Amino acid sequence: MNKLWTKDFIFLSLSNLFMFGSFYMLLPTLPLFIVDSLQGEEKHVGLIIGLFSAAQIFSRPLTGRWLDYYSRKHVFLLARILFALCMFFYLGIASLFVFFLLRFVHGFGFGMATTASGTIASDIIPQERRAEGMGYYSTFASIAMIVGPFLGLVLLQAYDFYTMFLICTLLSITSFVLGYFIKVSKTEKSKERSKKKFKLTNFFEYKVVPISIVSGLMYVLYGGIVSFISLYAKERGNVDLAGYFLGILSIALIFARPLSGKVSDKYGSHLVVFPGFILAIIGVLLLSQTQTVLTFNISAALIGISFGLMLPSLHATMLELVPAERRGTATATYFMGNDIGIASGSFILGFIANYLGYAMMYLSSTLFIVLSFISYLTVLHKKKLEQKQETSLSS
Known part of the structure; x- marks a missing residue:
C-alpha cells in the first residue's frame, strides 16, 4: 500500500x-x-x-x-x-x-x-x-x-x-x-480548455454536481447549527451549552474522520455513509427535543460522528468521478455546493425558526438529511449502471 x-x-x-x-x-x-x-x-x-x-x-x-x-x-x-x-x-x-x-x-x-x-x-x-x-x-x-x-x-x-x-x-x-x-507533480492539462472561448465546462464540472448536492444538503444542517445553536441554547436556559455543543461536535468529527476513511477505502463508501445518515437523523431529532444538558451533548456527539463518517467518503467519491486534469474544477464545484448549503441553511432554517421556533427548525432540518440520502442513492445507482456498461463493453 x-x-x-x-x-x-x-x-x-x-x-x-x-x-x-x-x-x-x-x-x-x-x-x-x-x-x-x-x-x-x-x-x-x-x-x-x-x-x-x-x-x-x-x-x-x-x-x-x-x-x-x-x-x-x-x-x-x-x-x-x-x-x-x-x-x-x-x-x-x-x-x-x-x-x-x-x-x-x-x-x-x-x-x-x-x-x-x-x-x-x-x-x-x-x-x-x-x-x-x-x-x-x-x-x-x-x-x-x-x-x-x-x-x-x-x-x-x-x-x-x-x-x-x-x-x-x-x-x-x-x-x-x-x-x-x-x-x-505536473498534471496533464485538459484538452477541452481554451483561453479564448468561454465555456461553462471551463468553470463547472457537471459530473460532480449530483454528489455536490448530497454534500450541500448536509451542509444546510451544518449552517443551521453554526448560526443558531447559541440562540437555541439561550432559549433552553443555558447559553454556555453552545460552546460545549460545538466543542463536542468538533472532537467527535476529528475521531470519526480517519476511521471512516479507512473503512470506505477498503469496503466501500456506502458502509460509512449510510450509518452517517442514520446518526445524523437521530442526533437532530434528539437536539430538537432536548431538555437536559446530557441529551444536548449526546446530540452533538451523534451529529459530529455522522459528519465525520460521511464527509471524507463523499469527497473521495467526488474525485473518483473525474480524471486528474479536471480535479481543480471538480473540487471547486464540490466546494461551491458546500458553501451554498451553509449559506442557504442559515437563511432557510432562520426563516423557519422565525415562525416556528428553534426546536421545530431543527426538527424540520431532518428533511434535508432525507433529501441528501435520496440524492446519494441516485448517485450510487448511476455509478452501478456505469460500471455495468464498462463491464459489458470490456467483455
Missing part, C-alpha cells in the same frame, strides 16, 4: 492547520472589532460572514479553472500570499467601508486557498487511500476550528486587536512557508 504520510502530505496538512487557525481566530473576535474599534452597529455584524461567503463562492469556479490550466502550486502559493496580505492589512483598518472591502477580498483569497489545497491533496494522496487521506487532511482544519476561536479570544483578553491580527498574520505567513516546500 502506498505511503500516505509523506513530507508533502504533512506539510500540506500543517499549512492548512495554520491558515484555518488564523481564519477561526477571527470568527468570534471580528464582531467585537466592528462594534468596539470601528464604531459599527450590530446590524453590520451579519455582513462579516455574508461578504466573505459571497466572495468565497465567486472565487471557486475561477480558481478551479486556474488550477486545471496553470501550475497548481503557483495558484496555491498565490492564494496563500493573498490570504496573508489580507491578514496584514487588518492591522491598519480604521474605516468600516474599507473593512468590508477587505473582508470581500479576504473571502476571495480564502476560497482560492481552500480550493487549491483541496485539489493538491487529491493529487498527493494515494488513490487506494483517498478517503482515509481526506479524513486525516480535513482533521487538521477541524483541530483549528477548536483551537482558533479560543486562541483569538484569549489574545484579545490578554492584549488587544493589533496583537491578535499580528499573530494571525504570522500564522498565515507560516502557512505560506510550509506550502512553499510542497512538491506538486
Whole structure:
C-alpha cells in the first residue's frame, strides 16, 4: 500500500492547520472589532460572514479553472500570499467601508486557498487511500476550528486587536512557508480548455454536481447549527451549552474522520455513509427535543460522528468521478455546493425558526438529511449502471 504520510502530505496538512487557525481566530473576535474599534452597529455584524461567503463562492469556479490550466502550486502559493496580505492589512483598518472591502477580498483569497489545497491533496494522496487521506487532511482544519476561536479570544483578553491580527498574520505567513516546500507533480492539462472561448465546462464540472448536492444538503444542517445553536441554547436556559455543543461536535468529527476513511477505502463508501445518515437523523431529532444538558451533548456527539463518517467518503467519491486534469474544477464545484448549503441553511432554517421556533427548525432540518440520502442513492445507482456498461463493453 502506498505511503500516505509523506513530507508533502504533512506539510500540506500543517499549512492548512495554520491558515484555518488564523481564519477561526477571527470568527468570534471580528464582531467585537466592528462594534468596539470601528464604531459599527450590530446590524453590520451579519455582513462579516455574508461578504466573505459571497466572495468565497465567486472565487471557486475561477480558481478551479486556474488550477486545471496553470501550475497548481503557483495558484496555491498565490492564494496563500493573498490570504496573508489580507491578514496584514487588518492591522491598519480604521474605516468600516474599507473593512468590508477587505473582508470581500479576504473571502476571495480564502476560497482560492481552500480550493487549491483541496485539489493538491487529491493529487498527493494515494488513490487506494483517498478517503482515509481526506479524513486525516480535513482533521487538521477541524483541530483549528477548536483551537482558533479560543486562541483569538484569549489574545484579545490578554492584549488587544493589533496583537491578535499580528499573530494571525504570522500564522498565515507560516502557512505560506510550509506550502512553499510542497512538491506538486505536473498534471496533464485538459484538452477541452481554451483561453479564448468561454465555456461553462471551463468553470463547472457537471459530473460532480449530483454528489455536490448530497454534500450541500448536509451542509444546510451544518449552517443551521453554526448560526443558531447559541440562540437555541439561550432559549433552553443555558447559553454556555453552545460552546460545549460545538466543542463536542468538533472532537467527535476529528475521531470519526480517519476511521471512516479507512473503512470506505477498503469496503466501500456506502458502509460509512449510510450509518452517517442514520446518526445524523437521530442526533437532530434528539437536539430538537432536548431538555437536559446530557441529551444536548449526546446530540452533538451523534451529529459530529455522522459528519465525520460521511464527509471524507463523499469527497473521495467526488474525485473518483473525474480524471486528474479536471480535479481543480471538480473540487471547486464540490466546494461551491458546500458553501451554498451553509449559506442557504442559515437563511432557510432562520426563516423557519422565525415562525416556528428553534426546536421545530431543527426538527424540520431532518428533511434535508432525507433529501441528501435520496440524492446519494441516485448517485450510487448511476455509478452501478456505469460500471455495468464498462463491464459489458470490456467483455
